[in-house]
Amino acid sequence: MLSDKLTSCGIADHSDIPASWPSEERLKKGPVVVVECFQEIPCNPCETSCPRQAIVVGENINDLPKVDHAKCNGCTICVSRCPGLAIFVIDVNYSETESLVTMPYEFLPLPEKGDTVSALDRAGKECCRAKVVKVVNTKAQGKTPLVTLTIPRGMEKSIRFFKLIP
Amino acid sequence: MRIGKHPILDFKKGTKIEFFFEGQPVEGFLGEPIAAALHAAGIKVLRHSVKLDRPRGFFCAVGKCSSCLMEVDGVPNVFSCITPIRPGMQVRRQKGRGRIAVN
Amino acid sequence: MTNTNFLIIGGGPAGLMAALSSSEFGLDPLIIDENQTIGGQLIKQTHMFFGSKAERAGTRGFEIGMELEQEIGKRNIKIERQASAVGYYPDGTLAVLQNEKVTPLKPKAVLVATGASENFVSFPGSDLPGVYGAGAVQTLMNVYGIKPGRSVLMVGSGNIGLIVSYQLMQAGVQVKAIIEGLPKIGGYLVHASKIARAGVPILTRHTILKALGGDQVSGAVISKIDDKWQTIEGTQQTLEVDTICLAVGLSPLTEILWQAGCQMNYIPELGGQVAWHDDLMMTTMPGIFTAGDVTGIEEASTAMLEGELAGLGAVKFLKGDSKALQSRINDTACRLAALRAGPFGQKAREGKCKLAECRR
Ligand SMILES: Cc1cc2nc3c(=O)[nH]c(=O)nc-3n(C[C@H](O)[C@H](O)[C@H](O)COP(=O)(O)OP(=O)(O)OC[C@H]3O[C@@H](n4cnc5c(N)ncnc54)[C@H](O)[C@@H]3O)c2cc1C
Ligand code: SF4
Ligand code: SF4
Ligand code: FES
Numbered sequence: 001m002l003s004d005k006l007t008s009c010g011i012a013d014h015s016d017i018p019a020s021w022p023s024e025e026r027l028k029k030g031p032v033v034v035v036e037c038f039q040e041i042p043c044n045p046c047e048t049s050c051p052r053q054a055i056v057v058g059e060n061i062n063d064l065p066k067v068d069h070a071k072c073n074g075c076t077i078c079v080s081r082c083p084g085l086a087i088f089v090i091d092v093n094y095s096e097t098e099s100l101v102t103m104p105y106e107f108l109p110l111p112e113k114g115d116t117v118s119a120l121d122r123a124g125k126e127c128c129r130a131k132v133v134k135v136v137n138t139k140a141q142g143k144t145p146l147v148t149l150t151i152p153r154g155m156e157k158s159i160r161f162f163k164l165i166p
Numbered sequence: 167m168r169i170g171k172h173p174i175l176d177f178k179k180g181t182k183i184e185f186f187f188e189g190q191p192v193e194g195f196l197g198e199p200i201a202a203a204l205h206a207a208g209i210k211v212l213r214h215s216v217k218l219d220r221p222r223g224f225f226c227a228v229g230k231c232s233s234c235l236m237e238v239d240g241v242p243n244v245f246s247c248i249t250p251i252r253p254g255m256q257v258r259r260q261k262g263r264g265r266i267a268v269n
Numbered sequence: 270m271t272n273t274n275f276l277i278i279g280g281g282p283a284g285l286m287a288a289l290s291s292s293e294f295g296l297d298p299l300i301i302d303e304n305q306t307i308g309g310q311l312i313k314q315t316h317m318f319f320g321s322k323a324e325r326a327g328t329r330g331f332e333i334g335m336e337l338e339q340e341i342g343k344r345n346i347k348i349e350r351q352a353s354a355v356g357y358y359p360d361g362t363l364a365v366l367q368n369e370k371v372t373p374l375k376p377k378a379v380l381v382a383t384g385a386s387e388n389f390v391s392f393p394g395s396d397l398p399g400v401y402g403a404g405a406v407q408t409l410m411n412v413y414g415i416k417p418g419r420s421v422l423m424v425g426s427g428n429i430g431l432i433v434s435y436q437l438m439q440a441g442v443q444v445k446a447i448i449e450g451l452p453k454i455g456g457y458l459v460h461a462s463k464i465a466r467a468g469v470p471i472l473t474r475h476t477i478l479k480a481l482g483g484d485q486v487s488g489a490v491i492s493k494i495d496d497k498w499q500t501i502e503g504t505q506q507t508l509e510v511d512t513i514c515l516a517v518g519l520s521p522l523t524e525i526l527w528q529a530g531c532q533m534n535y536i537p538e539l540g541g542q543v544a545w546h547d548d549l550m551m552t553t554m555p556g557i558f559t560a561g562d563v564t565g566i567e568e569a570s571t572a573m574l575e576g577e578l579a580g581l582g583a584v585k586f587l588k589g590d591s592k593a594l595q596s597r598i599n600d601t602a603c604r605l606a607a608l609r610a611g612p613f614g615q616k617a618r619e620g621k622c623k624l625a626e627c628r629r
Contacts, residue, residue: 002458006462007453007454007458008452008453008454008471008473008474009461009470009471009473010454010458010462010465010471011462011466012462037459039457039458039459040611040613041457041459041611041613042320042570042607042608042609042610042611042613042614043319043320043326044321044326045317045322045327048321048322049327060607060610060611061320061321061607061610061611062610062612062613081317081327082327082459083316083318083319083327083459084459084460084462085459085463086459086462106173106174106439107173107438107439108171108172108173108439108441120466120468121466122465122466123465123468124465124466124468124469125468142317142329143173143174143329160466161466163467163468167415167416167418167419168414168415168416169410169414169415169440169441172439173439174315174329175414177413179414199413202415205409205415206413210398210399210485211484211485215396220396220397221397221484221485222396222398223398223400223401224398224401225400225401225402225405226386226387226402226404227401227404227405227408227409228386228405228408229303230386231389
């Protein structure tokens with residue numbers, strides 16, 4: 001069952017998330033994909049773009065994507081291929097106190113490496129400051145650039161967007 | 167109100183030209199419809215309605231709703247949302263059903 | 270304009286795919302489109318499409334349009350731009366208007382793939398400049414690079430309302446809110462989430478009461494509604510916006526089909542009046558085919574497959590059946606059924622079933 005908050009406001013709730021979450025053990029091994037696609041829609045570029053078959057939609061294109069976190073190496077290829085911009089890569093091993101979250105960002109201006117931005121949760125609420133550690137915008141991203149932020153440990157569950165600080 | 171840089175699109179603009187709105191010069195780009203060029207110049211009111219003299223702008227932008235009828239070079243009832251601008255073109259707001267120009 | 274055996278009216282995804290599939294089996298179709306650019310709705314879509322690889326999912330809409338046009342360029346398919354079909358006569362003549370000149374065409378088979386037009390809702394002030402259809406806003410913004418305004422209220426949370434809101438944000442326009450009368454978001458939740466996380470509120474069970482402004486829109490009054498669509502006192506709020514964008518549905522553009530005398534049926538699940546058609550998209554009039562949004566408001570992916578089927582149907586009609594043709598037809602029909610198999614395809618599935626039963 002999808003939460004009311006998701007179906008009426010577009011904001012995934014605590015009850016929606018667990019389905020997409022990798023195990024503690026897998027998280028400790030390095031960057032890994034988080035797929036926040038909770039509704040059956042006819043779509044499968046996540047499956048066709050992953051070189052390691054870590055995401056499977058299967059025969060029925062309306063089925064939900066199933067993720068095998070063990071197969072994923074966090075390469076981020078699928079992140080810019082998902083039309084729903086529903087895929088993120090997180091890494092809880094960045095430092096003692098910080099994690100990394102990589103997200104698609106289709107707006108201008110793009111931030112630059114080293115910039116400090118305001119990190120937002122799924123409802124667009126400002127949660128903390130974050131540092132941009134990587135911006136990838138080559139032909140392979142097809143105009144869906146990837147931005148990687150450092151955020152305080154524990155926040156990787158909630159930070160899904162950011163805005164520039166004027 | 168033109169979009170400067172766009173994250174996905176590159177806009178290929180035609181040559182810059184000048185036409186006239188209510189006698190005043192307005193700039194636009196070749197290939198643009200009248201209503202679009204006026205909108206870029208901040209002009210949204212394209213005509214006044216037949217019965218109640220209410221202001222009207224465009225609505226569908228594809229020539230299907232008649233909301234955008236203007237007087238162009240003296241000819242009334244021109245669909246300004248799909249008619250491209252030309253250099254020197256004289257465009258006026260249409261009042262009601264439009265008048266026929268008498269020189 | 271030269272005469273043709275197979276005339277395709279409308280160069281959107283449905284019409285273009287029909288041209289490709291029919292030319293694969295030896296027809297030389299002619300496509301006419303009243304627009305100056307081929308691609309129909311695709312030319313305004315800057316987002317990546319859903320669907321599967323065969324329907325080019327993950328590619329941006331306008332790029333799909335360009336790819337199809339290139340493939341068409343390699344075949345013996347003619348395209349006439351800024352050419353409108355304006356009338357269908359009982360003897361099978363189609364009047365086509367181009368450059369203020371009318372040309373009569375007498376094809377042996379016709380595909381009507383004219384797409385759909387936007388619905389309107391009225392409320393006090395809805396005639397003010399600044400109240401625009403979502404498609405119009407898209408054209409202005411994504412075809413001509415012009416912002417519709419500085420701040421927008423979006424009415425409707427179907428995929429069009431959600432996508433156009435996101436595109437407005439990309440163009441640097443502020444979206445103040447998206448309102449929706451129903452208790453749930455109509456479009457894909459992944460689209461809704463992209464917008465919500467940028468801080469734009471999606472307000473379900475809300476309606477617009479009026480547009481404010483003298484000469485043009487300067488604001489909008491919205492309110493919460495109950496499950497009988499009655500406004501709830503004390504929940505009114507005024508939003509300062511200069512643009513109100515209506516994304517309240519589409520209706521099939523069926524004029525030519527009516528004129529041709531095709532059997533029409535009112536099927537709400539498909540968006541209104543649509544022509545009855547068989548499995549190969551042929552209407553009750555032999556040789557007149559229909560495909561895409563004009564036979565039911567769906568998606569580009571389904572429009573492409575319906576178009577493909579209609580093209581194959583025209584081949585069968587004009588040149589007879591063959592084994593190769595039949596296997597191609599089966600393949601396309603299976604892909605179409607697969608796309609419609611999920612919860613979002615339910616409305617279309619039910620609508621098409623109802624329509625099939627309407628044959629008089
Ligand atoms: C904002 C928005 C977002 C969308 N997002 C998606 C998506 O993510 N995935 C997806 O699969 N679909 C999407 N769609 C839907 C998709 O664009 C349409 O379903 C599809 O374009 C329908 O194709 P069509 O060929 O039937 O009609 P259209 O694309 O509308 O083409 C019809 C063509 O016919 C021409 N025409 C009409 N009347 C005449 C006439 N009398 N004479 C000559 N020419 C005529 C028109 O100029 C037009 O070019 C979206 C639509 C919109 C508006
Ligand atoms: S991050 Fe790479 S390996 Fe992991 S699911 Fe995505 S594409 Fe596959
Ligand atoms: S590509 Fe994205 S939106 Fe499509 S099914 Fe996969 S995760 Fe969902
Ligand atoms: S805006 Fe609808 S006809 Fe011009």
